[in-house]
Amino acid sequence: MNILILGSGGREHALAWAVAQNPKCDRLIVAPGNAGMAEIAECASFDIDDGEAVVTFSEEEAIDFVIIGPEAPLAAGVADRLREAGILCFGPSAAAARLEASKAFTKEVCDAAHAPTAGYARFTELAPAQAYIREQGAPIVVKADGLAAGKGVIVAMDEATALAAVEDMFGGAFGAAGAEVVIEEFMEGEEASFFVLSDGKFALPIGTAQDHKRAYDGDKGPNTGGMGAYSPAPVLTDAIAQAALDQIVQPCIDEMARRGTPYQGVLYAGLMIKDGQARLVEYNVRFGDPECQVLMIRLGAQALDLMLACAEGRLSETQVNWADDCAVTIVMASQGYPGSYEKGSEIRGLAGLPEDSWNMAFHAGTKRIGGATVANGGRVLNVTTRGTTLRTAITRAYDMVSRIHWPEGFYRKDIGWRALERNDVDAAE
Numbered sequence: 001m002n003i004l005i006l007g008s009g010g011r012e013h014a015l016a017w018a019v020a021q022n023p024k025c026d027r028l029i030v031a032p033g034n035a036g037m038a039e040i041a042e043c044a045s046f047d048i049d050d051g052e053a054v055v056t057f058s059e060e061e062a063i064d065f066v067i068i069g070p071e072a073p074l075a076a077g078v079a080d081r082l083r084e085a086g087i088l089c090f091g092p093s094a095a096a097a098r099l100e101a102s103k104a105f106t107k108e109v110c111d112a113a114h115a116p117t118a119g120y121a122r123f124t125e126l127a128p129a130q131a132y133i134r135e136q137g138a139p140i141v142v143k144a145d146g147l148a149a150g151k152g153v154i155v156a157m158d159e160a161t162a163l164a165a166v167e168d169m170f171g172g173a174f175g176a177a178g179a180e181v182v183i184e185e186f187m188e189g190e191e192a193s194f195f196v197l198s199d200g201k202f203a204l205p206i207g208t209a210q211d212h213k214r215a216y217d218g219d220k221g222p223n224t225g226g227m228g229a230y231s232p233a234p235v236l237t238d239a240i241a242q243a244a245l246d247q248i249v250q251p252c253i254d255e256m257a258r259r260g261t262p263y264q265g266v267l268y269a270g271l272m273i274k275d276g277q278a279r280l281v282e283y284n285v286r287f288g289d290p291e292c293q294v295l296m297i298r299l300g301a302q303a304l305d306l307m308l309a310c311a312e313g314r315l316s317e318t319q320v321n322w323a324d325d326c327a328v329t330i331v332m333a334s335q336g337y338p339g340s341y342e343k344g345s346e347i348r349g350l351a352g353l354p355e356d357s358w359n360m361a362f363h364a365g366t367k368r369i370g371g372a373t374v375a376n377g378g379r380v381l382n383v384t385t386r387g388t389t390l391r392t393a394i395t396r397a398y399d400m401v402s403r404i405h406w407p408e409g410f411y412r413k414d415i416g417w418r419a420l421e422r423n424d425v426d427a428a429e
């Protein structure tokens with residue numbers, strides 16, 4: 001098969017790495033790709049958010065299967081255009097991608113599906129929103145309805161912060177994304193991510209993960225896209241994951257089908273777990289980045305078979321072959337990230353690193369200049385390893401990180417701490 005992967009991050013390098021190992025893959029093209037992906041695939045350059053451009057390229061290159069990595073092309077309807085053109089593709093339609101693009105829509109689907117989530121109210125005007133906040137009190141969560149680059153959610157620990165947040169949103173701070181505001185009950189608990197593939201009807205779990213959103217050790221500093229992740233997430237026990245599938249994910253997939261907008265692709269459910277019960281925080285309509293990296297190193301080449309079964313509506317007859325393993329990924333970022341940072345610093349030491357089914361340094365924001373690999377983004381490398389225990393995987397990952405010479409970068413030294421502490425407590429019991 002000729003396969004095209006859209007995207008350029010660590011998530012897409014991990015997808016490309018898994019796909020390239022599968023004998024079904026004859027030719028792999030990535031657009032736009034990065035320096036790491038260029039070593040295992042051909043890189044192409046066109047506007048990946050433009051459905052026409054993606055269809056034209058796919059027809060010219062006789063692409064059999066397109067895998068869409070990021071959210072933007074999904075929200076722009078690239079999957080719709082590909083399906084109209086008869087090209088097999090992995091990723092939801094724009095109508096189904098509203099599960100990420102609109103928080104109010106997700107709430108509506110959860111209500112219809114009776115899926116446990118935070119209590120909420122929706123507002124399109126400031127005064128009633130303020131009155132609601134005063135009536136409910138803090139802590140309370142204020143969310144811009146639309147996509148706001150991860151900045152549209154304010155977890156307000158006091159009423160003044162919540163009131164200021166709605167004022168900002170209706171004042172246009174998030175543009176059209178803030179024209180409607182969802183105000184939610186604050187949920188306590190531990191967050192974890194649950195990933196399933198859906199072919200429109202059937203949901204197949206492909207793993208759990210937890211990430212570290214804050215920039216610095218001890219979960220301090222500003223929020224980022226994620227500084228590291230591990231899989232599985234010990235807090236999401238098999239029983240809780242099964243309940244989340246039966247009570248949250250499958251009923252929402254059924255509801256999407258009932259509405260005539262079936263969900264096809266990976267569905268990433270952010271869950272809040274407390275007292276053995278999961279409630280939905282949010283859906284994403286793509287793989288998490290860097291969560292995808294730990295899922296891919298665990299799944300390996302079968303990831304392509306699973307994504308094909310998903311796109312072809314064959315998930316109910318498909319199984320995941322699980323190894324009893326754990327994976328971790330450490331994000332190396334440019335100093336200054338998530339604020340401003342310099343591009344162009346050289347990264348040394350990559351050539352001597354192991355590259356096998358247990359250890360991979362996936363590239364995110366990198367570029368080749370002459371013979372050198374240089375930083376070309378905020379999150380730059382994702383050192384990803386697998387082990388029979390999480391502790392082995394973590395030790396191996398930090399050993400690899402120590403062999404990379406990049407003084408202009410930084411990384412967290414405590415990825416996986418929560419899971420290790422939990423394992424230690426379990427072991428002592």
Ligand code: AMP
Binds near residue numbers: 141185186187281
């Ligand atoms: P979202 O974009 O909806 O995932 O929100 C971003 C982050 O805000 C989540 O990952 C949670 O940490 C937090 N959050 C969102 N909604 C709630 C809620 N209802 N209660 C507590 N925390 C929340």
Ligand code: GLY
Binds near residue numbers: 284287290
């Ligand atoms: N790492 C969080 C996300 O991809 O949304």
